[in-house]
Amino acid sequence: MLVLTRRVGEGITIGPDVRVVVVEVRNGHVRLGVEAPRSVEVHRDEVRARIIQENRQAAAVGSIPVEALRALGRGRGQA
Amino acid sequence: MKIETSRFGTIEVPEHAVLTFPSGIIGFPASTRYAILDHDREAPFKWLQSLDDGRLAFVIMDPALFKPDYCPTVTPVLRAHLGAADGDEVAWFVILTIPANQAGPVTANLQGPVAVNLRTRLAAQVILSEEHPIRYPVVECAGGAAVSEPTAQARA
Numbered sequence: 175m176l177v178l179t180r181r182v183g184e185g186i187t188i189g190p191d192v193r194v195v196v197v198e199v200r201n202g203h204v205r206l207g208v209e210a211p212r213s214v215e216v217h218r219d220e221v222r223a224r225i226i227q228e229n230r231q232a233a234a235v236g237s238i239p240v241e242a243l244r245a246l247g248r249g250r251g252q253a
Numbered sequence: 254m255k256i257e258t259s260r261f262g263t264i265e266v267p268e269h270a271v272l273t274f275p276s277g278i279i280g281f282p283a284s285t286r287y288a289i290l291d292h293d294r295e296a297p298f299k300w301l302q303s304l305d306d307g308r309l310a311f312v313i314m315d316p317a318l319f320k321p322d323y324c325p326t327v328t329p330v331l332r333a334h335l336g337a338a339d340g341d342e343v344a345w346f347v348i349l350t351i352p353a354n355q356a357g358p359v360t361a362n363l364q365g366p367v368a369v370n371l372r373t374r375l376a377a378q379v380i381l382s383e384e385h386p387i388r389y390p391v392v393e394c395a396g397g398a399a400v401s402e403p404t405a406q407a408r409a
Binding site: 212213215217222224225226227228229230231232234235237240243244245 | 278353
């Protein structure tokens with residue numbers, strides 16, 4: 175992993191059009207500003223990590239409470 | 254194409270029913286081709302079965318069935334990912350998590366729904382920029398029956 179030291183107000187450039195700037199450092203928290211085209215998705219690591227974890231659990235499906243789910247669909251159309 | 258699956262045995266999926274997820278489902282990048290299978294005609298949920306890994310399948314549902322006000326934004330970037338032309342309809346599904354031993358509610362991942370372009374058959378799991386629950390309770394498992402044999406008909 176490339177490690178760089180930056181001060182508040184300084185930043186780094188990634189590729190042709192992504193820029194990350196250190197906005198504020200306080201009490202162990204670092205606020206970052208990200209300038210990127212709209213086509214580049216930017217998410218906190220933990221959101222993606224939680225979705226991966228949830229997908230793994232969802233993929234491990236065993237038995238399904240079919241009747242409970244049927245009750246949900248009844249009278250409200252089909253998926 | 255014929256696919257060997259762990260849940261449904263060998264299934265036949267016509268080419269026009271294949272959904273392509275260029276980036277896969279998040280955390281499962283190796284599977285890019287899926288088919289939506291009916292559990293049976295009446296069930297309000299479907300199976301999203303990987304065609305690249307017969308053991309990989311998700312239970313999906315139309316979120317309108319339990320949360321009619323859930324309406325994720327189809328951004329221009331997403332439309333581009335899905336090869337969407339003007340007028341193309343983008344359908345949303347959510348992935349359900351069924352608790353082991355049916356203890357607790359079935360939950361839906363509203364933060365990471367699945368978008369499908371019904372014309373191009375291109376699809377993607379999207380991480381929404383607005384905050385939504387990853388485990389939105391849909392229904393209690395109580396009174397649930399064990400999994401029944403699905404008919405596993407691929408939807409055109």
